Amino acid sequence: MGKITIQQETTIDPISLIGREAGVCWGADIADGEKNYKRGMDCLVSGHGRTWEYPQVYIVLEGYSARVIRELYTHIGGGPTRLQASTRYINYQKGFDYVIPPTIKNNEEANQIYCDAMSEIVAAMQKLEAMNIPREDCGMLLPLGMESKVVLRTNLRNLIDMAHQRLCTRAYWEYRQLMRDLMNGLSAYSEEWKYLVENYFVPKCDVSGFCTEKKCCGRRPQK
Ligand SMILES: Cc1cc2nc3c(=O)[nH]c(=O)nc-3n(C[C@H](O)[C@H](O)[C@H](O)COP(=O)(O)OP(=O)(O)OC[C@H]3O[C@@H](n4cnc5c(N)ncnc54)[C@H](O)[C@@H]3O)c2cc1C
Structure with a gap:
């Protein structure tokens, strides 16, 4: 079973951070925490995507298959940094853990x-x-089903975009599980993250209002 650990380097107050950084450019009083939060919310609601790249996320993923990690690697928005357990230096001859669907x-x-x-x-x-x-x-x-370990640094914008794709019912089941684990981990990390997860980590059909996939699950009507 996969496990996600949110590293302490992760921004604890993502909404307030967005507000502080945006406030600098607006000549605002960034010493006022309440105003920072409100400004951060304005940036989110207005869809000012570049500001969503300020909150950084550092996570350790373990117990997921090399296959789902391969899919994770396709998400290149925001230039994420990743290190993965070596298949050259680690001795797997003694055996390896693997995911069983x-x-x-x-x-x-x-x-x-x-x-x-x-x-x-x-x-x-x-x-x-x-x-x-x-x-x-x-x-x-070594098979794609073997478990792997990754340290990932990414940002809020990339994760929201990832959620749009990978919470889709048509996405690979293990990735959907990974997203749920990630959302649980972030929600437990801080109240601001909990708000973001509940309001922005949604499948793409919730954003567009209709299904964009060829094979529709029926959650939303096809256009
Ligand atoms: C049902 C389903 C089936 C899938 N099947 C397959 C499959 O068979 N094979 C496969 O490989 N993948 C598959 N995928 C994964 C998918 O096609 C994408 O590879 C994956 O979602 C990551 O790419 P992305 O563009 O969504 O995210 P990112 O690469 O993180 O990009 C996020 C956003 O950033 C912007 N962006 C990123 N890079 C650039 C750039 N170079 N220039 C300009 N803007 C940029 C774009 O706005 C983009 O939407 C599938 C996904 C789903 C949901």
């Missing part, structure tokens, strides 16, 4: 086939290592 886990026979295949991969990697094949080359056998 619910459809497989809930089917005894399918679960056996899946777990046997993972064991086969480990056995093959051990045989190759015994032949002095470099670890980075044995690692080519």
